Amino acid sequence: MTSALAHAPPPSCQKVGGVLTGRDATDNALLADAEHSNRPYSTGSDNSSGGGSSGDPVQASDPAGGDRGQLDDTSDEEYRQFFLHHHPNGGSASVGAGASDDSDSSVYGAGAFEGPEKLLEVWFASSPAKVRPGYVPPASHHGLLAKLGGGDGDGGAVVPGRKGLRAVPRCVWEAMLELVRCQILSVTSNRYFDAYLLSESSLFVYPHKLILKTCGTTTLLHALQRILDIGQAYCGFGAVECVFYSRKTFMFPERQPGPHRSWEAEVEYLDGYFGEHGSVGGSGAAYLIGKQNNRDHWHLYMAALPPPPGQGEEEEEEAQQQLAGGRPASDDESYDDDDVTIEVLMTGLSQERVKCLYMQHQLPGVVEGSEGGAIAAKQLGLSAIYPDAQLDSYLFAPCGFSLNGLRGGQYITVHVTPEPECSYASFETNIKDGPVGLTAEHLREVVGRVVGAFDPDRVTVTVFKSRPPTGDDDGSGELPCNIPLPAGYRAKDRILYELEGYWLRYAYFAKTAAGPTAAAAITTASA
Numbered sequence: 001m002t003s004a005l006a007h008a009p010p011p012s013c014q015k016v017g018g019v020l021t022g023r024d025a026t027d028n029a030l031l032a033d034a035e036h037s038n039r040p041y042s043t044g045s046d047n048s049s050g051g052g053s054s055g056d057p058v059q060a061s062d063p064a065g066g067d068r069g070q071l072d073d074t075s076d077e078e079y080r081q082f083f084l085h086h087h088p089n090g091g092s093a094s095v096g097a098g099a100s101d102d103s104d105s106s107v108y109g110a111g112a113f114e115g116p117e118k119l120l121e122v123w124f125a126s127s128p129a130k131v132r133p134g135y136v137p138p139a140s141h142h143g144l145l146a147k148l149g150g151g152d153g154d155g156g157a158v159v160p161g162r163k164g165l166r167a168v169p170r171c172v173w174e175a176m177l178e179l180v181r182c183q184i185l186s187v188t189s190n191r192y193f194d195a196y197l198l199s200e201s202s203l204f205v206y207p208h209k210l211i212l213k214t215c216g217t218t219t220l221l222h223a224l225q226r227i228l229d230i231g232q233a234y235c236g237f238g239a240v241e242c243v244f245y246s247r248k249t250f251m252f253p254e255r256q257p258g259p260h261r262s263w264e265a266e267v268e269y270l271d272g273y274f275g276e277h278g279s280v281g282g283s284g285a286a287y288l289i290g291k292q293n294n295r296d297h298w299h300l301y302m303a304a305l306p307p308p309p310g311q312g313e314e315e316e317e318e319a320q321q322q323l324a325g326g327r328p329a330s331d332d333e334s335y336d337d338d339d340v341t342i343e344v345l346m347t348g349l350s351q352e353r354v355k356c357l358y359m360q361h362q363l364p365g366v367v368e369g370s371e372g373g374a375i376a377a378k379q380l381g382l383s384a385i386y387p388d389a390q391l392d393s394y395l396f397a398p399c400g401f402s403l404n405g406l407r408g409g410q411y412i413t414v415h416v417t418p419e420p421e422c423s424y425a426s427f428e429t430n431i432k433d434g435p436v437g438l439t440a441e442h443l444r445e446v447v448g449r450v451v452g453a454f455d456p457d458r459v460t461v462t463v464f465k466s467r468p469p470t471g472d473d474d475g476s477g478e479l480p481c482n483i484p485l486p487a488g489y490r491a492k493d494r495i496l497y498e499l500e501g502y503w504l505r506y507a508y509f510a511k512t513a514a515g516p517t518a519a520a521a522i523t524t525a526s527a
Contacts, residue, residue, distance in 0.1 A: 113400075114252050115417030115424030116345070117201050117213045118220040118260065121244040122227055124165070124237040125208040128192075131164035135236045144233045148226070149175030158234060164207030166194060168234045173203065176230065179222045180214055185402075186370060188392040192409040197392050202404050202413045213428070215415060219257055221245070221269055228280075242501070243274055243282075245301040248345050248460065251422055263288075263299050274303035281305065289462070289506050290493050296347065296460050296508055304500050339466040339502075340438050340480070344427040344450045348457025348511075354418035354425075356380065358399040368397040376401055380453045382414055385446065386431060407431055416454075425454045438465065440481040451486045456511070459489065463505040467498075483507040 125131050137145060137158065149172050159167045173196065174184060182200040189195070196203035200218050204211040210227060214220045231237035245266070250256060259269040267286040271277075274284035282303040290297035355361045356379040359368065366372045373393030377383045383391060386407055393403040399419065405412030410431040417424045427450045433442035443463070451459055465480035480503050485491055489509040497504040 112252065112422040113417050113419065114216050114250060114255065115415070115422060115426075116248040116250055117215045117415065117426060118218065118247045119245065120212045120220055120224065120227075121209065122224075122231075123209040123241045123243070124231050124235065124239075125241055128164065128207040131207045132236055133163045135163065135167070135234075137233055137236075141233045144229060148172050148230060148233060162207075164235050165205050165210055165231065166207050168205070168230055172230060172234070173205070176223050176226045177203070179226055180212070180218050180220050182214055182216075182218055185394055186392055188390060188404060188406060190390065190406050190408075193406070193411070195392065195404040195406055195411060195413075197394055197402055197404050201402065201415050204404075204411050204413075206409075211411075213413065213415075215417070217255055217257055217260075219260065221259055221266065224270075224273065240280060240282075240305050242305065243270075243284075243301075243303045245270060247299050249295060249297055249299070251424070266299075267301060270301050270303070274305070283500065285500070287497075287499075289495065289497070289504070290460070290508055294493065294508065296345070296458055298345075298460060298462065298506065300504075302499065302502075338432070338437060339430070339464065340432050341428065341430045341462075341464040342438075342443065342446060343460075343462045344447060345460040345462075346425045346427075346451070346454050346456035346458065347423065349416070349418060349423040349425055350455035351418070351420055351423075353380070353453065353455050354416060354423070357395065357401045357416055357418040359395070359397045362395070366395070368395055370394055373401065373403065377403055381449065382453060385449050386412060386429075405429075423456075425456065437478065438463070438481055440484070443481055444484040447484055448486060451489075458511070459486065459509040461505075461507045461509075463503075465503045465505075466501060467503050479503055480505050485509065488512055 135158075159169055170184070170187070177183060177198065180200075182198045184203075185197045185199055187194060187196050193204055193206040196205070198214065200216045201213040202211075203213070212220060212223065212227075228240065231240075250260075253261065259265045263286070270286075271284050273280045274282040276284075278284065282305040284301065284303040287300045287302075288297060289300055356376050359366070359372070362372065363375065366375055370393065372395030374383075374391070376395045377391060377393045380401075382393075382403060386405060389405040389407040389412055391403060391405045391412075393401070393414075395401055401414070401416040401418070403412070403414040410429065412427075412429045412431065414427050415425070429446070432438045447461060461483045463480045463483060465478075479496070483494070483505055485507075486509060488511060490512050491507060492510050493506070493508040495504075495506045497506070
């Protein structure tokens, strides 16, 4: 039986040995330096210039002025009607042929919110079994621990009963999130990972990896160096195994702070770490997924870094011996390391469907916070998608919604910006329906329920699935199942990518004139 401490969320930091740790002790100079630097992970020397793009060529997607191409094959009149339908003032803005697909404040007003998230996923090891248990930071790391916001001379800030990134105390994550410009609202944990619900989206912490997803004008990439430092100081991670960064095209790119003002700038920043001449090294590659003149295309950066020889071998051997010896299975052995991720990104949400996400339209007595979030999750039908999941949701005032879910070692996350001038919803999960992997029936049901909950005008679906590395693939690796076409939508773009270590399916759907007639109905056609 796992101890109660291992199930509890990481505690906030305390005053240890006369050194005030946590947010009150954050070194402002350090934060300012980290925000604008690109320090190498390996040596600690400065390298803010960034490296050249490596891997596949970068396709420019959203320079500061935004994409100016016409919306795929949509006519000028269709695009005009789309604007008129979603503009809160009845479409008073001038929209004509050649208008920008990326909206700006002159069209949408100063209060419009950037819903599409930036998503960063950092893997220090391929599974929890390869994470060193019982790691105690050495004396050489004590100064770094204090600067990170979590402890002094004896390393006492490490959370006992946990390993890897889960042993990092909450105050260290809080200090890291200050660089991103967001805060922790609540934490939910189980034996596998910790799910942090943020003021701008979510953070998921496993022993071996971290997933950070933030919306609005957050500065997510400013946290990258801090995450690498945390992994090294608290967990003894000497290298990164792989990194993923992705996002949908921004609605308001001109409002983003650096380095998020353009995809080129983000790629240059990431190449400064993971490019051919980057401080960490690796095979960083940038991709534009979907048609470049489509306002909903998707950006992806990924880098794979081979671990140093021998790293993780002792831990993995120990886990195998433990299992062979008949000892109780640990959390690591129950962890499913077949990596599958589903994302559903939606724009042009039905205002009738998301009416429950406005405080003024909620039931009497419903208040901002987790209580209101639980009610809204039921009203939208989201709690019924995975009824056995442990949910943590939040209803914002005056409007907005976020949800995290835990189901064994897998997560669910949903975020909604309901305002008509910038409506957006995202759904993401790594849940599979069984030991055989993701099936077409499961994907069909999930996509149908999610699309039915929001009745959006446009839908982007991506499915990532791990596969043998290039050179080891004999063709037996199973492709991810086809993406189902929701009823009332037409397919505008469908692509299958073979990437380093992964398959990626991408599909982009637009609602037909008639629109869907049933909340969760989808056809037998597939993408």
